[in-house]
Amino acid sequence: MDKVALKLTLFGLLFTCVNLAAKNKKQDIDIYSFHINSTVTSRYATTVITSRVANLLNQSQEVHFDVKIPKDAFISQFRMTIEGKTYDGVVKEKEEAQQQYNQAVSGGQSAGLVSAVGRTLEDFKTSVTVAAFSKVTFELTYEELLKRRLGTYELLINAQPMQLVADFKIDVHIQENTGISLLEVKGALILHVKYSYFFQVSNGYFVHYFAPTDIQRIPKNVVFIIDESGSMSGTKIEQTRLAMLEILSDLAEDDHFGLITFSGHIQTWKPELLKATEGNVEEAKMFVKRIKSGGSTDINAAVLKAVDMINNYPQEGSASILILLTDGDPTTGETNPVKIQENVKKAIGEKFPLYSLGFGFDVNFEFLKKLSLENNGVGRRIYEDSDADKQLQGFYEEVAVPLLTDVHLNYQGVTNLTQSTFNQYYNGSEIVVAGQITDNSLETFTTEVVYHSSVFTGDLSSDRPEHENFIKRLWAFLTVKQLLEKMVLLKDLEKENAKKEALELSLEYKFVTPLTSMVVTKPQDEEMQVAHKPKEEEKPNRHSSGSTKICQIK
Ligand SMILES: *[C@@H]1O[C@H](CO)[C@@H](O)[C@H](O)[C@H]1NC(C)=O
Ligand SMILES: *[C@@H]1O[C@H](CO)[C@@H](O)[C@H](O)[C@H]1NC(C)=O
Numbered sequence: 001m002d003k004v005a006l007k008l009t010l011f012g013l014l015f016t017c018v019n020l021a022a023k024n025k026k027q028d029i030d031i032y033s034f035h036i037n038s039t040v041t042s043r044y045a046t047t048v049i050t051s052r053v054a055n056l057l058n059q060s061q062e063v064h065f066d067v068k069i070p071k072d073a074f075i076s077q078f079r080m081t082i083e084g085k086t087y088d089g090v091v092k093e094k095e096e097a098q099q100q101y102n103q104a105v106s107g108g109q110s111a112g113l114v115s116a117v118g119r120t121l122e123d124f125k126t127s128v129t130v131a132a133f134s135k136v137t138f139e140l141t142y143e144e145l146l147k148r149r150l151g152t153y154e155l156l157i158n159a160q161p162m163q164l165v166a167d168f169k170i171d172v173h174i175q176e177n178t179g180i181s182l183l184e185v186k187g188a189l190i191l192h193v194k195y196s197y198f199f200q201v202s203n204g205y206f207v208h209y210f211a212p213t214d215i216q217r218i219p220k221n222v223v224f225i226i227d228e229s230g231s232m233s234g235t236k237i238e239q240t241r242l243a244m245l246e247i248l249s250d251l252a253e254d255d256h257f258g259l260i261t262f263s264g265h266i267q268t269w270k271p272e273l274l275k276a277t278e279g280n281v282e283e284a285k286m287f288v289k290r291i292k293s294g295g296s297t298d299i300n301a302a303v304l305k306a307v308d309m310i311n312n313y314p315q316e317g318s319a320s321i322l323i324l325l326t327d328g329d330p331t332t333g334e335t336n337p338v339k340i341q342e343n344v345k346k347a348i349g350e351k352f353p354l355y356s357l358g359f360g361f362d363v364n365f366e367f368l369k370k371l372s373l374e375n376n377g378v379g380r381r382i383y384e385d386s387d388a389d390k391q392l393q394g395f396y397e398e399v400a401v402p403l404l405t406d407v408h409l410n411y412q413g414v415t416n417l418t419q420s421t422f423n424q425y426y427n428g429s430e431i432v433v434a435g436q437i438t439d440n441s442l443e444t445f446t447t448e449v450v451y452h453s454s455v456f457t458g459d460l461s462s463d464r465p466e467h468e469n470f471i472k473r474l475w476a477f478l479t480v481k482q483l484l485e486k487m488v489l490l491k492d493l494e495k496e497n498a499k500k501e502a503l504e505l506s507l508e509y510k511f512v513t514p515l516t517s518m519v520v521t522k523p524q525d526e527e528m529q530v531a532h533k534p535k536e537e538e539k540p541n542r543h544s545s546g547s548t549k550i551c552q553i554k
């Protein structure tokens with residue numbers, strides 16, 4: 001197979017995206033160079049942002065570095081170069097870093113750490129004191145495993161230096177071993193890459209991408225559990241109705257579905273699941289149009305009712321799915337989150353996934369996330385915004401077409417595997433498994449993928465990518481992500497062990513994760529924390545989240 005290394009350089013994007021606020025800024029600081037260099041090797045992306053700034057003033061002043069990075073990325077390097085001297089960030093365990101940080105703050109030194117979470121991006125901000133007429137270079141590196149959806153993946157680069165920059169450049173290098181079928185530059189700074197392949201092996205590590213599309217869909221049994229409590233009133237319930245009408249129209253005729261609305265009491269559209277015939281769908285739409293908000297929130301009873309409905313329906317040869325939409329905490333019936341989690345887990349018994357959509361920031365998102373993770377699903381935040389109905393539909397589309405159930409990826413001669421069994425596989429998604437090959441040879445390394453009761457052996461072709469290290473880093477990245485997720489579900493010693501392992505890997509690979517922080521010793525020996533990973537449930541402040549904007553090429 002031909003190797004393709006694609007380089008795309010975009011210049012002068014700034015003309016259309018200079019923030020007007022920049023005009024009001026003092027002109028005593030000059031960002032004279034701003035470069036972004038992104039290297040994508042088989043979907044593992046490493047991005048380096050380099051900003052060179054001059055202090056034009058005849059006295060020392062604080063110079064800020066303020067960029068946005070993708071939420072799913074881990075920062076892996078930060079350095080500042082001032083007057084020929086380089087100050088490198090060091091990744092430390094968070095608690096240790098926090099102590100030093102607090103000392104620095106109480107000692108009156110400038111703190112400078114700010115981070116906040118938006119929908120897709122988070123802020124990285126820091127600052128340093130620069131002498132009169134001196135320069136500073138900031139360099140930030142972050143890594144991420146890009147998600148493939150419908151054969152396409154997206155690299156998001158946010159470039160807003162907030163000032164006119166003389167030398168502004170974005171380089172994107174893409175290496176895909178089977179070639180790129182489509183390269184699309186959308187909104188100037190979003191690249192789409194389509195490709196397909198299976199396996200890569202290097203340096204004793206392998207990564208397996210599994211995304212078959214030429215499989216027949218299997219019918220689904222889906223129950224929607226919709227919160228109609230008082231807090232949903234207004235725009236939220238309107239958007240929910242809109243989304244549900246679209247979703248119902250998208251059901252396939254051989255799907256079966258049920259609808260439950262809940263507040264303090266539970267209401268079902270029909271007591272059992274019905275086939276998605278035209279007539280039934282029309283009738284369900286009438287029910288949806290009549291949904292109105294009011295009352296308290298009995299999540300426990302609503303979910304248990306839905307589980308009951310699915311359990312009463314034969315599941316042979318189909319995929320069952322529960323989708324819960326809520327915007328608040330349980331306030332009536334069983335209100336203890338731990339009890340609810342226990343009840344739901346017991347009722348579902350690992351048979352099918354429960355997906356939870358948390359609407360807005362008044363929900364206990366940690367509770368919803370755990371509720372779903374314990375039942376093979378995921379928790380997702382729906383941001384209160386004009387496009388909330390589209391976010392709901394977008395989520396539904398991800399699980400709309402089940403292709404496989406009970407997927408087990410089995411490998412011989414490997415160790416330290418990332419997650420390799422999956423409850424369901426949907427069209428458009430992708431399974432990624434990485435691991436270590438035990439005796440570093442391909443002779444004993446075999447794979448098979450088992451689902452339902454059929455087996456097929458994967459296409460095992462190996463190749464040597466140029467950046468050999470990336471598979472090892474990809475493995476570490478995926479392992480840390482999954483350990484962090486698993487920690488939510490574990491208790492006591494198991495949780496401690498998962499945490500220990502995730503921390504060790506984060507430190508070894510220098511990832512800034514929720515368990516670590518990056519500390520840099522600045523001039524004047526002032527040590528400070530420059531980066532930590534903010535939590536999703538932290539409510540973003542208005543300034544840093546909503547206003548994220550991607551430059552447009554005209
Ligand atoms: C961008 O990064 C790649 C990979 O690290 C490197 O080979 C290349 O020289 C860099 N390009 C620029 C312009 O710095
Ligand atoms: C800095 O420049 C201003 C005018 O531009 C001048 O008034 C001031 O004396 C200068 N300060 C120093 C320390 O040179």
Ligand SMILES: *[C@@H]1O[C@H](CO)[C@@H](O)[C@H](O)[C@H]1NC(C)=O
Pocket residue numbers: 150213215216217401427428
């Ligand atoms: C899966 O998605 C692909 C790409 O959108 C489409 O071509 C294919 O028909 C879908 N398969 C099924 C079974 O719906």
Ligand SMILES: *[C@@H]1O[C@H](CO)[C@@H](O)[C@H](O)[C@H]1NC(C)=O
Pocket residue numbers: 415416436
């Ligand atoms: C990988 O697995 C081996 C043995 O199976 C173990 O000794 C080693 O510590 C593991 N490495 C990591 C980084 O987990």
